[in-house]
Amino acid sequence: MSENKNRQDEFSYRYPHKVYGSLPGVHHGKSLGTGDSFAGFSDLFDYPDPRRLDLRASIRDNMATGNDNYLVKRYQQRSPITLWMMADLSRSMAISNVNHEQLANLTQLVAHSAIGLGDRFALAGFDSGLRHDVYMMPTRQRSMPIIAADMIRDAEVAPAAGVDGLIHAANMITSKHAIVFLASDFCCDLDTVDKALRQLSRYTVVPIVWKHDDVNHLPSHAGWTEMCDSETGERRSIWMRPSIKKRWKQTMDDHFEQLTNCFMRHRVRPLFTDGDVTGEQLTDYFLGRK
Amino acid sequence: MTFFGLQWALPTVLLLLPLALLPWFTHNQDKTVAWSHFVPADPISNVIGLSLKILASLVVASLIFTLAGPHVPEKKVERVGKGAEVVILVDRSRSMDDPFSTRGKALAVNRTVGKGDSKRRIAKKYLLEFVDKRPDNRFGFVLFSDKALDLLPLTYNKKSVVATINASALGKGLSETNIAKAMIKAAEMYSKEDYHGSRTVLLVSDGGQEFSEEDKQKITELYKVENLRLYWIYMRSTTGLSIEEESEDDSWKNTPEKKLHKFFKELAIPYRVFEIESVKSFSEAIDTIDEQQDQTLIVEEIVPRENKTEPFFWLALITMLALVFAQFYTAWGVRKAHD
Numbered sequence: 001m002s003e004n005k006n007r008q009d010e011f012s013y014r015y016p017h018k019v020y021g022s023l024p025g026v027h028h029g030k031s032l033g034t035g036d037s038f039a040g041f042s043d044l045f046d047y048p049d050p051r052r053l054d055l056r057a058s059i060r061d062n063m064a065t066g067n068d069n070y071l072v073k074r075y076q077q078r079s080p081i082t083l084w085m086m087a088d089l090s091r092s093m094a095i096s097n098v099n100h101e102q103l104a105n106l107t108q109l110v111a112h113s114a115i116g117l118g119d120r121f122a123l124a125g126f127d128s129g130l131r132h133d134v135y136m137m138p139t140r141q142r143s144m145p146i147i148a149a150d151m152i153r154d155a156e157v158a159p160a161a162g163v164d165g166l167i168h169a170a171n172m173i174t175s176k177h178a179i180v181f182l183a184s185d186f187c188c189d190l191d192t193v194d195k196a197l198r199q200l201s202r203y204t205v206v207p208i209v210w211k212h213d214d215v216n217h218l219p220s221h222a223g224w225t226e227m228c229d230s231e232t233g234e235r236r237s238i239w240m241r242p243s244i245k246k247r248w249k250q251t252m253d254d255h256f257e258q259l260t261n262c263f264m265r266h267r268v269r270p271l272f273t274d275g276d277v278t279g280e281q282l283t284d285y286f287l288g289r290k
Numbered sequence: 291m292t293f294f295g296l297q298w299a300l301p302t303v304l305l306l307l308p309l310a311l312l313p314w315f316t317h318n319q320d321k322t323v324a325w326s327h328f329v330p331a332d333p334i335s336n337v338i339g340l341s342l343k344i345l346a347s348l349v350v351a352s353l354i355f356t357l358a359g360p361h362v363p364e365k366k367v368e369r370v371g372k373g374a375e376v377v378i379l380v381d382r383s384r385s386m387d388d389p390f391s392t393r394g395k396a397l398a399v400n401r402t403v404g405k406g407d408s409k410r411r412i413a414k415k416y417l418l419e420f421v422d423k424r425p426d427n428r429f430g431f432v433l434f435s436d437k438a439l440d441l442l443p444l445t446y447n448k449k450s451v452v453a454t455i456n457a458s459a460l461g462k463g464l465s466e467t468n469i470a471k472a473m474i475k476a477a478e479m480y481s482k483e484d485y486h487g488s489r490t491v492l493l494v495s496d497g498g499q500e501f502s503e504e505d506k507q508k509i510t511e512l513y514k515v516e517n518l519r520l521y522w523i524y525m526r527s528t529t530g531l532s533i534e535e536e537s538e539d540d541s542w543k544n545t546p547e548k549k550l551h552k553f554f555k556e557l558a559i560p561y562r563v564f565e566i567e568s569v570k571s572f573s574e575a576i577d578t579i580d581e582q583q584d585q586t587l588i589v590e591e592i593v594p595r596e597n598k599t600e601p602f603f604w605l606a607l608i609t610m611l612a613l614v615f616a617q618f619y620t621a622w623g624v625r626k627a628h629d
Contacts, residue, residue, distance in 0.1 A: 184306025185324060187325035207466055219321035222619055224339070225321065225620065227320065227321050227323045237335065237336075244330055
């Protein structure tokens, strides 16, 4: 891998459904046109393309029906999709091991892979609201991956706490066919996640769950612990002791279990990560999905 | 300045007291957690947190209080005690260095300076006992030979009285004796003071002396005016005749002791003589005086300035220890979390 250091990492993916669209792309499409998957015969008169003329099929058809037609083969055209990156820019995404740099790298990876494959890439950043400064309409310009990554790197700190923007960002996704990468730490109310997933139900959603280090969840194991919430800045203080630690861990585990359940309900498989997301990881994810 | 019933040496330091609120504002221990929703609600923690903050405030406050130097100033306390004011007149003449007479040992053969049984030593021993028994008494001390030295003005300070009596028994005696001067001195000591209660002059000597007319007149006058009471502890060195005894023998009649006794009796004040022949009689005499001098007396005591910093220091120390323990426990916990 070392010799490829300067090369942008990539991953390969498949869109599981058939795409309808007039533009050519790589994903299985529904529209008829130039492609490699056979979609039936048609009369040469209707589709005057002698290159696709199938004499054998024509003769058999004429013998069967007594007509005098020439049949041409029709194919399903491959079509592009859009890869949406929904980037959580809330404050909790900017502490220690989970930071904007990793998010930017992921964005660049997704954008590069999408545009490289002829798909379009779009970006929607959110925190407490939709981030208009971190937003990109679907595009296939080759320069966009770096621009998108820089957008996230240079993004300012979230003005307010919360991830309510998730709903707005989900509303922004208007493409007919899209894979939506939802990158967040999911340390938020599950109702919001559930609502967003419901909105995104027509798309293939790939939740990328960034796990915080244990220290960021459980800063101390004993004694007086003063904490401030990364989002709200709300101060909590607690005298840590084994029983509290147990309860704390229980709450945490419950949350992530419920989160997984929530994804399962929406037939979505999350990708858990605690650092940089590599192309290999994503490739494995998509392959595992097959 | 007085706050909380205490005097403060540096009351301006108390202006720093708002610093005690600092623990309520500092958040230097803050750790950022991804989502505080995971933190369980725990009322015990709230109580502990509150008490930790209070303790920290307490440390700061008590250290500031210490800096401000709290003390109870020196003050005079008047209380009603029992006893008397006593001026002790001790003869410092050389004859006091003689061994104390006991029956069978008639005469002093050798001078026993520095030995335990000289008259001065005996007198010292019993005077100490006397002083010891009477905590509320006010003592003065006059040592006399040819001059009267008012070593100690009337005082309640037991230690200095004891020390003076001890010191009076040191060294050798001087040659002359001048009782009149000493008695005038004693009366003068009283005349400087307000009248608190029973006033006593305790004369300890082993001999008498004839006073001049002038002295006699002065003593008569002074002792009457000052309302004094006189005890004479007469330490006989020989097994001679008693002072009281009337004798035809002219030589005895004309002895200075006899004349002095006569003069004392003529003074219009309460007077008693104790003729001491033995250690036992000395202690009896002292006991008798002790019993007689049990009148109500207004006692004035000086309570010295008392520093009150110590309780604050202790408070700060103990509180700090608790906080340090909490801190160490916390540090250990944080370290464990990072492992």
